[in-house]
Amino acid sequence: MALRGTNQEFGRPYNRRIVLESIRLHGPIARGEIAARVGLTVQTVSTIVRELEEQGYILSVREEPKGRGLPPATLRINPDGGYAVGVHITPLGINAALINLSGDVIESTYREAPSATPDHAFELIRAMVMELTGLRAGGRVLGVGLALPGPFGVESMSFVGPTTMTGWKDVALRERLAEATGLPAFFETDMAAAAMGERLYGLGAQFPEYYYLYFGVGLGGVMVHDGGVLRGAWGNAGEVGHIPVVPDGEPCPCGNRGCLERYLSLEALRRWNGSESDWVEQVSPIFHNAVAIIENLFDPETIILGGLASTDLLERLAGSAKGLHNSVSARKDRATPRVMVARGGRHSVLRGAAALAVSGVLSPRFGQMFAAERERGRDLLAAREIAA
Numbered sequence: 001m002a003l004r005g006t007n008q009e010f011g012r013p014y015n016r017r018i019v020l021e022s023i024r025l026h027g028p029i030a031r032g033e034i035a036a037r038v039g040l041t042v043q044t045v046s047t048i049v050r051e052l053e054e055q056g057y058i059l060s061v062r063e064e065p066k067g068r069g070l071p072p073a074t075l076r077i078n079p080d081g082g083y084a085v086g087v088h089i090t091p092l093g094i095n096a097a098l099i100n101l102s103g104d105v106i107e108s109t110y111r112e113a114p115s116a117t118p119d120h121a122f123e124l125i126r127a128m129v130m131e132l133t134g135l136r137a138g139g140r141v142l143g144v145g146l147a148l149p150g151p152f153g154v155e156s157m158s159f160v161g162p163t164t165m166t167g168w169k170d171v172a173l174r175e176r177l178a179e180a181t182g183l184p185a186f187f188e189t190d191m192a193a194a195a196m197g198e199r200l201y202g203l204g205a206q207f208p209e210y211y212y213l214y215f216g217v218g219l220g221g222v223m224v225h226d227g228g229v230l231r232g233a234w235g236n237a238g239e240v241g242h243i244p245v246v247p248d249g250e251p252c253p254c255g256n257r258g259c260l261e262r263y264l265s266l267e268a269l270r271r272w273n274g275s276e277s278d279w280v281e282q283v284s285p286i287f288h289n290a291v292a293i294i295e296n297l298f299d300p301e302t303i304i305l306g307g308l309a310s311t312d313l314l315e316r317l318a319g320s321a322k323g324l325h326n327s328v329s330a331r332k333d334r335a336t337p338r339v340m341v342a343r344g345g346r347h348s349v350l351r352g353a354a355a356l357a358v359s360g361v362l363s364p365r366f367g368q369m370f371a372a373e374r375e376r377g378r379d380l381l382a383a384r385e386i387a388a
Helices: 011-026 031-040 042-054 117-137 173-183 190-201 267-270 276-298 311-323 345-362 368-375
Strands: 059-060 072-078 083-089 093-100 105-112 143-147 185-189 209-215 221-224 303-307 340-342
Touching: 011 031, 011 042, 011 072, 031 042, 042 059, 083 117, 083 190, 083 345, 093 117, 093 345, 105 117, 105 345, 117 143, 117 173, 143 190, 143 345, 173 185, 185 190, 185 345, 190 209, 190 221, 190 267, 190 303, 190 345, 209 276, 267 276, 276 303, 276 311, 303 311, 303 345, 311 340
Parallel strands: 083 143, 143 185, 209 303, 303 340
Antiparallel strands: 059 072, 083 093, 093 105, 209 221
């Protein structure tokens, strides 16, 4: 989606996000190029850039002259201009990481906490966030993002079974997270967070239309369309793991039988008695069916495999894709493989969770923080959230 400025009454903070997002996506970039990309005047862009430099969000760099005259200064994100904490709760424990504005993991930590209750989990999160933000004492901490298994708000499926967080129904996630950390708080399904992390910092930056297939304890996925995640009517689009694929197959906690994630997930691998390579060979036909379903439903440029699975396992699965079924994606003019492996690695979910908070300031498309603060007339980008 093209980033365009606005002349509406609330346009000033919005335009600052537009300019900052353009620098993040295309930097190093000159002021004139930014103006052409977002539809603002060079004077307006220059005014915004000066403010962003003063606040430490961006850096200005000028190359050595190679001929007559000085080359124009180019702009890029200042990695240390701010930080966010990403948190990922799984049925096995809690991961957290401190991430800078470039998506670099400054430090990460883990607490083993099988089937943690909300009270216990938020107590651990409080300590982990304090530990991580203490590494950059005095630095600007934009917020904290929480990722956890979905779906949300589905009576028969939410927080039920080994792939979800039993006992977390009706927990006020954002409020509890903000209370525990003292930071602006966001939450998202782990698969959507991982897809967003991949869009910002991985292969997803190359593709405006791709499907992110998330291998966790369960199986899920999201379609990234025009740079954003497709949400669905209730925010639960992507629960492909609960598509029944085997008639009268294994019972699933969701109440159906033969669901995809009963055969294709880390939980399914855990129940397998043989080697990992044998498991991949065994589930390849089901994996191929899943790929065909996704391609025919969404027509993505590619399917990116990611999540909690090891890169080695994902590479094995991608390698089995040579025998894929025919689908709308089986095109002769393809420039990319139909299935690729994410670059985010084991920190993909944490990067995505942190991006929830970072994007609240940087991205005009994220809107949650921006829309709420717009009503109160504040410009969050000018605010300086300092870690205690």
